[in-house]
Amino acid sequence: MSRTDELLRPDDVDPQETREWLDALAAVIEREGPERAHYLIDALVDKARRSGAYLPYNATTAYVNTIATQNEAQRPGDHALERRLKSLIRWNAMAMVVRANRKPGSLGGHIASYQSVANLWEIGFNHFFHAPSEKHGGDLVYFQGHSSPGIYARAFLEGRLSEEQLDHFREEVDGKGLSSYPHPWLMPGFWQFATVSMGLNAISAIYQARFMKYLHHRGILETEGRKVWAFLGDGEMDEPESLGAISLAVREKLDNLIFVVNCNLQRLDGPVRGNGKIIQELEAVFRGAGWNVIKVIWGSNFDPLLARDDKGLLRRRMEEAVDGDYQAYAAKGGAYIREHFFGKYPELKEMVADMSDEDLWRLKRGGHDPQKVYAAFAAAVEHTGQPTVILAKTIKGYGMGEAGEGQNITHQQKKMGEEAIQQFRDRFNIEIPEAKADELPFIRPDESSSVMRYLRERREALGGYLPERTVRAEPLTAPDLDTFDAILKGSSDREISTTMAFVRILMALSREKELKERLVPIVADEARTFGMEGMFRQVGIYAPMGQLYEPEDRDTLAYYREDEHGQILQEGITEAGSISSWIAAGTAYANHGVYMIPFFIFYSMFGFQRVGDLAWAGGDMRTKGFLIGATSGRTTLNGEGLQHQDGHSHLHASTIPDCVAYDPTYGYELAVIIQDGLRRMYEDEESIFYYITVMNENYRHPPLPEGVEEGIRKGLYLLRPSELPAKRSGKKGSKAQPTPRVQLMGSGAILREVLEGAKLLEEDFGIAADVWSATSFTELRREGLSVERRNRLHPDAKPKPSFVEASLKGHDGPVVAASDYMRTFADQIRPFVPRPFSVLGTDGFGRSDTRAKLRGFFEVDRHHVVIAALKSLADQGDVDSKRVTEAIKMYDVAAEAPDPWTV
Numbered sequence: 001m002s003r004t005d006e007l008l009r010p011d012d013v014d015p016q017e018t019r020e021w022l023d024a025l026a027a028v029i030e031r032e033g034p035e036r037a038h039y040l041i042d043a044l045v046d047k048a049r050r051s052g053a054y055l056p057y058n059a060t061t062a063y064v065n066t067i068a069t070q071n072e073a074q075r076p077g078d079h080a081l082e083r084r085l086k087s088l089i090r091w092n093a094m095a096m097v098v099r100a101n102r103k104p105g106s107l108g109g110h111i112a113s114y115q116s117v118a119n120l121w122e123i124g125f126n127h128f129f130h131a132p133s134e135k136h137g138g139d140l141v142y143f144q145g146h147s148s149p150g151i152y153a154r155a156f157l158e159g160r161l162s163e164e165q166l167d168h169f170r171e172e173v174d175g176k177g178l179s180s181y182p183h184p185w186l187m188p189g190f191w192q193f194a195t196v197s198m199g200l201n202a203i204s205a206i207y208q209a210r211f212m213k214y215l216h217h218r219g220i221l222e223t224e225g226r227k228v229w230a231f232l233g234d235g236e237m238d239e240p241e242s243l244g245a246i247s248l249a250v251r252e253k254l255d256n257l258i259f260v261v262n263c264n265l266q267r268l269d270g271p272v273r274g275n276g277k278i279i280q281e282l283e284a285v286f287r288g289a290g291w292n293v294i295k296v297i298w299g300s301n302f303d304p305l306l307a308r309d310d311k312g313l314l315r316r317r318m319e320e321a322v323d324g325d326y327q328a329y330a331a332k333g334g335a336y337i338r339e340h341f342f343g344k345y346p347e348l349k350e351m352v353a354d355m356s357d358e359d360l361w362r363l364k365r366g367g368h369d370p371q372k373v374y375a376a377f378a379a380a381v382e383h384t385g386q387p388t389v390i391l392a393k394t395i396k397g398y399g400m401g402e403a404g405e406g407q408n409i410t411h412q413q414k415k416m417g418e419e420a421i422q423q424f425r426d427r428f429n430i431e432i433p434e435a436k437a438d439e440l441p442f443i444r445p446d447e448s449s450s451v452m453r454y455l456r457e458r459r460e461a462l463g464g465y466l467p468e469r470t471v472r473a474e475p476l477t478a479p480d481l482d483t484f485d486a487i488l489k490g491s492s493d494r495e496i497s498t499t500m501a502f503v504r505i506l507m508a509l510s511r512e513k514e515l516k517e518r519l520v521p522i523v524a525d526e527a528r529t530f531g532m533e534g535m536f537r538q539v540g541i542y543a544p545m546g547q548l549y550e551p552e553d554r555d556t557l558a559y560y561r562e563d564e565h566g567q568i569l570q571e572g573i574t575e576a577g578s579i580s581s582w583i584a585a586g587t588a589y590a591n592h593g594v595y596m597i598p599f600f601i602f603y604s605m606f607g608f609q610r611v612g613d614l615a616w617a618g619g620d621m622r623t624k625g626f627l628i629g630a631t632s633g634r635t636t637l638n639g640e641g642l643q644h645q646d647g648h649s650h651l652h653a654s655t656i657p658d659c660v661a662y663d664p665t666y667g668y669e670l671a672v673i674i675q676d677g678l679r680r681m682y683e684d685e686e687s688i689f690y691y692i693t694v695m696n697e698n699y700r701h702p703p704l705p706e707g708v709e710e711g712i713r714k715g716l717y718l719l720r721p722s723e724l725p726a727k728r729s730g731k732k733g734s735k736a737q738p739t740p741r742v743q744l745m746g747s748g749a750i751l752r753e754v755l756e757g758a759k760l761l762e763e764d765f766g767i768a769a770d771v772w773s774a775t776s777f778t779e780l781r782r783e784g785l786s787v788e789r790r791n792r793l794h795p796d797a798k799p800k801p802s803f804v805e806a807s808l809k810g811h812d813g814p815v816v817a818a819s820d821y822m823r824t825f826a827d828q829i830r831p832f833v834p835r836p837f838s839v840l841g842t843d844g845f846g847r848s849d850t851r852a853k854l855r856g857f858f859e860v861d862r863h864h865v866v867i868a869a870l871k872s873l874a875d876q877g878d879v880d881s882k883r884v885t886e887a888i889k890m891y892d893v894a895a896e897a898p899d900p901w902t903v
């Protein structure tokens with residue numbers, strides 16, 4: 001059979017004519033090269049279309065390997081030793097999970113996923129994945145999270161993890177165990193990327209690859225030659241985050257990015273696409289987006305069969321069978337394959353007549369064939385100008401036999417019976433006696449053995465061991481607070497917003513010698529909203545190809561300047577992408593050895609609520625940097641309504657343990673917070689990140705009062721002590737009485753309502769009101785909880801007061817707190833306020849109106865502050881309860897209106 005005949009389709013009406021065209025094409029390829037051939041084919045298609053023919057675009061290619069056998073790069077190395085190594089890792093990974101689940105408590109774990117990806121990873125470890133070394137900056141590998149047992153098993157062979165650690169898989173509390181999945185928070189010297197939340201892996205890897213190009217273009221770091229590998233599940237590709245950013249990778253020509261999708265055709269419950277083909281579907285999606293797609297479907301032992309497939313029947317059968325069928329072939333064995341796959345056409349059945357059922361069963365899928373995988377990886381690392389995706393077909397639970405191979409239940413299988421363990425041992429030639437197998441010993445051959453020497457030699461050649469998280473970055477020196485002098489002085493008569501104050505702080509930082517290069521401002525198409533357009537020109541917008549056009553506004557001061565060396569990451573309308581960039585920048589200290597300072601500024605409503613899981617993963621990865629939630633507050637962003645008004649992002653923020661969050665009111669507070677953040681994260685190297693809300697309401701900002709910095713940082717300081725005398729004269733002839741007193745707290749925009757409320761209390765009711773600025777209810781709660789715990793567990797020691805309690809000491813009266821957030825926000829400090837405490841907040845959906853109306857509606861305005869204060873005082877008998885009624889009438893408050901959170 002000629003090579004041309006391989007390509008004839010079974011339903012060809014004129015094979016002779018087809019042959020002539022194909023031969024002509026073959027001749028062009030030979031004489032003039034594939035590019036000329038491509039040109040001619042395009043011209044033919046174009047001609048047909050212009051002549052009126054409807055030629056639907058077909059984004060898929062035949063269901064065979066993309067790389068023709070004769071074009072494969074040949075796998076170097078010692079194949080037998082590699083198989084042995086892989087088998088040992090398979091065994092130890094399986095043993096670790098099964099042993100863990102024999103213990104009481106059944107801690108879970110997964111066997112099947114690693115068994116299906118093992119070959120892909122081992123080819124990577126033996127031949128491709130570079131660790132950072134003198135010669136190479138190191139690749140970044142995003143390993144599929146729930147296949148972590150395979151990574152632990154390898155690290156055990158490498159001597160990086162002990163048998164005791166393996167034996168305490170998922171037992172972390174006593175400090176000797178291993179975390180279930182990749183969590184840099186829990187294993188900071190080991191895992192680099194938190195990858196177990198499906199989908200985050202893919203988008204993070206794309207923005208990581210892009211950030212590496214950014215570092216390179218900005219001249220901060222040489223990242224040439226380094227690759228980002230992301231290993232993804234085929235089920236995982238259903239997540240919007242998996243596919244949502246793939247066009248960026250093409251646009252920015254991320255040829256440093258390689259996706260490997262392990263197409264084992266199954267997810268947790270069952271088949272990924274039982275009635276179709278996930279590989280074909282993904283091929284179409286990625287090709288359509290402009291990726292280099294490499295399909296690795298069939299193993300080498302299919303090659304001779306395909307070579308004999310003169311009529312294209314085998315190809316036709318491959319195309320016909322759907323993934324549900326392929327899964328059944330994997331689960332049911334050789335006889336079933338003969339009957340149901342080859343048996344469909346007598347000629348195909350004949351083709352395999354001299355093969356045993358065992359032979360048919362051993363026909364490999366591409367992802368389990370080291371040669372095919374090597375060839376695909378080699379092609380991917382060589383490819384330039386485009387990102388590459390490798391779609392590798394595998395079997396879920398490979399080698400698990402009756403315990404789950406290709407079965408729907410396999411994902412959650414964490415136990416294996418004696419029989420299945422013996423089969424596993426035989427299948428992978430594990431050298432332990434039959435009688436011992438069921439004890440599932442971990443195996444680590446002697447250092448002098450050929451397999452261990454090979455393991456070391458391969459990793460040494462590639463620069464060391466992976467994964468490993470090492471912080472090599474030099475800490476930075478935070479600027480002094482007086483860098484922000486202009487802000488600290490207050491705005492005098494000018495009315496500005498905290499957003500404007502923030503932008504000024506950022507501008508001041510961009511003039512700081514040591515820090516300016518490290519700043520990474522990130523926006524999701526809202527720079528103008530926040531008044532940051534001045535930075536477009538000043539520091540430029542990163543664009544790897546520079547600016548290929550004359551911007552429309554070229555002659556303006558703040559023109560839209562795109563630049564190869566630009567500093568701003570203008571991500572367009574993608575919060576998920578922007579926060580992925582923020583994570584890449586904020587973990588550069590661990591992944592690239594250089595501290596970067598990302599500021600991602602966004603609509604606070606589209607932050608945690610939109611991409612909370614990425615923020616959580618960012619926390620896990622010890623990301624450092626600033627998230628700036630702008631236009632925050634339920635009543636402060638007036639006009640925009642229900643979808644825009646954020647009254648809860650601070651609650652989201654409070655759920656992330658290493659997120660330090662503030663809701664400041666004044667420019668000087670913001671300056672103190674940002675300066676402190678820079679110091680804590682980059683100078684003292686604490687593993688924290690900052691969430692700060694800023695607003696678009698304009699008002700005057702006072703100068704920094706003396707001695708309040710510590711309070712700002714801790715979350716509470718006395719902003720305005722009441723000036724009323726502590727005693728007031730009683731009725732004629734009676735003794736002077738103490739002035740009734742309240743403590744008012746406020747944060748964000750509502751602090752100003754609280755200040756106004758204090759004035760009303762004093763002027764209209766003669767009540768002394770001290771006003772506190774609560775820059776962080778969340779930090780106050782955390783401090784309080786830790787003091788409370790310390791007191792609870794040290795009952796014999798002298799109890800310590802919380803910071804809130806200590807601050808309030810000597811400032812009498814009930815406490816009222818109000819914010820532009822749900823009541824739960826300020827309510828966080830209730831346990832630490834040892835007296836009557838009432839909280840006002842903005843529970844309910846937002847809606848459009850003026851600020852004043854909204855604050856009245858949500859009952860957080862000055863009048864409600866007064867009413868709440870009077871009511872507390874009345875409850876303890878310090879004022880007559882009639883005064884509360886009086887106030888309600890006086891301020892025309894709709895007491896009979898329904899609860900704002902119900903309407």
Ligand SMILES: Cc1ncc(C[n+]2csc(CCOP(=O)(O)OP(=O)(O)O)c2C)c(N)n1
Binds near residue numbers: 146197232272396
């Ligand atoms: C966002 C998210 N949803 C659900 C899960 C639970 N989960 C873990 S693995 C898995 C199935 C994964 O299937 P696939 O991506 O095909 O990977 P495989 O194990 O088959 O390699 C699911 C649903 C998760 N980890 N993250």
Ligand SMILES: [Mg+2]
Binds near residue numbers: 234236266396
């Ligand atoms: Mg899968």
